[in-house]
Amino acid sequence: MQTVPDERATPAEEQPAGTPVGRRVILSMLGLGALGLVAGPRLQDAFASSVSSDLASLLPSGGRFRIYTVVGFLPERSKDAYRLTVTGMVDRPLELTYAALTEMTPTSITADFQCVTGWRVPDVPWVGVRLADILDAAGVKQGAKALRFTSFDGVYTESLTLDQARRNDVIVAYSMEGGDISSPHGGPVRLYVAPMYGYKSIKWLDGIEVTDAVQPGYWEVRGYDVDAWVGASNRRSDAPIA
Amino acid sequence: MLRSPEGAHASTPRGDLVSRFHLSERLLHWVIALLFGICMVTAAALYFDPFAALVGRRETVKALHVYAGLAIPAVLVAMSAGRWGRPFRDDAARLNRWTHHDRRWLRRLGRDSFVPQGKFNAGQKLNAAFTAGAIVLLVATGVVMRWFDPFPLWMRTGSTFVHDWTAFALLFTIAGHMRYAFRDPDALRSMVRGTISREWAARHAALWHLPPLEHRGTHGHPSPGPARGDDSDVEPSR
Structure with missing residues (x-):
């Protein structure tokens, strides 16, 4: 990296004199970086758990949501205009309004939101309707194996097997942290799949199609695991959620 | 902003400019600056919620972000090679070496005593070394983050940590770098035009052995310019 210029390059009196402190600074930084690589995440966790979440959120990678959208805008839909369709291999295709969803038996879950890229928001309170209840209302036909979810962003899709979808900790959520789900967080209605990485919890949910086979979702055709269990997929070993 | 009215140099006739x-x-400077700008804007769009929400995609x-980031070391290596890259390598060598003047300069930071400096002062040297180290760290950790498959989990999490903190630190030092540049329009202009007044050089870089006025293609073989004494204990002439 460091080239000492030869005699022709600089007049003799300008031969760099002194000690190569610059090189030492660089090497020290590499050492510090290696230390950070090994010890940094632990330090950060220790710090984050000892201060308020507001303070922690100011730090890099500190305990708050990061807003991801795969399209060039934030999809917006009012509660009044919102519809959730349930189609495919069902006895009774449904079109549920926001009001209809909130009139169903609510289920509350408080659990971490873990992103596959590493960030985690601890203890997020969610309220919604168990996906299993919605499926029962529509009546799943014999031979159905999976679900395909669509988003009103027009691009994002997700999938679950029927068995996964019927878990008690998989809900169609309309409330988080005690209030409505805002547009950046995928409101007014999104999926929350507690035991899986965040990309399974499709935002701006507007369609559920019951299918006979799993159709990999947006990130899954881009290399992420279809069965995205926290701690047991995507070569990560995060502590399992809930 | 970088341009000044012609009259600005009235007090420093052309013969008094040095390269x-x-x-x-x-x-090299402006290409790297552009690439760094792209990295920072895209980083903001990946990282800060309101901006991430606004930009999406x-x-x-x-x-x-990934390719602008990778381009920085690629451009640095490519443009510092060979004859073309010699001026940069010479300056890198100057930035690397510290003398007792530099240590004195750092110790006296904030005190109004004058310590003569070479072409670069100790602050610039420190900044250069930090920036070089940061580039290595950012590229190495960035590669782990982007092509994460072969790396164990702890290394990926650690890389994210190091990448985030290094980027934050670098953002601060670059902001400081720009603040100094805007406070000294002559210095900033010299990164556009290449030249600076002899008077400026005497004030800020008393120990710098001034090269002659830049003419094309002669950088490596300076004609004997006015010597400025040897590199030891010259006191500034002011």
Whole structure:
């Protein structure tokens, strides 16, 4: 990296004199970086758990949501205009309004939101309707194996097997942290799949199609695991959620 | 902003200009500045919620960030090679070496005593070394983050940590770098035009052995310019 210029390059009196402190600074930084690589995440966790979440959120990678959208805008839909369709291999295709969803038996879950890229928001309170209840209302036909979810962003899709979808900790959520789900967080209605990485919890949910086979979702055709269990997929070993 | 009315140099006739940055260095500087700007804007669009929400298009932004970031070391290596890269290598060598003046300069930071400096002062040297180290760290950790498959989990999490903190630190030092540049329009202009007044050089870089006025292609073989004494204990002439 460091080239000492030869005699022709600089007049003799300008031969760099002194000690190569610059090189030492660089090497020290590499050492510090290696230390950070090994010890940094632990330090950060220790710090984050000892201060308020507001303070922690100011730090890099500190305990708050990061807003991801795969399209060039934030999809917006009012509660009044919102519809959730349930189609495919069902006895009774449904079109549920926001009001209809909130009139169903609510289920509350408080659990971490873990992103596959590493960030985690601890203890997020969610309220919604168990996906299993919605499926029962529509009546799943014999031979159905999976679900395909669509988003009103027009691009994002997700999938679950029927068995996964019927878990008690998989809900169609309309409330988080005690209030409505805002547009950046995928409101007014999104999926929350507690035991899986965040990309399974499709935002701006507007369609559920019951299918006979799993159709990999947006990130899954881009290399992420279809069965995205926290701690047991995507070569990560995060502590399992809930 | 970089341009000044012609009259600005009235007090420093052309003969009194000295070459501070060779064309190759200026080009390198502004290409790297552009790439760094792309990295920072795309980083903001990946990282800060309101901006991430506004910009979206995560795949595209991610690709831009990764390739602009990788281009920085590539451009640095390519443009510092060979004859063309010699002025940059010479300055890198100057930045690397510290003398007792530099240590004194750092110790006296904030006190109004004058310590003569070479072409670069100790602050610039420290900044250069930090920036070089940061580039290595950011590229190494960035590669782990982007092509994560072969790396164990702890290394990926650790890389994210190091990448985030290094980027934050670098953002601060670059902001400081820009603040100093805007406070000294002559210095900033010299990164555009390459030249600076002899008077400026005497004030800020008393121990710098001034090269003659830059003319094309002669950088490596300076004609004997006015010597400025040897590199030891010259006191500034003011």
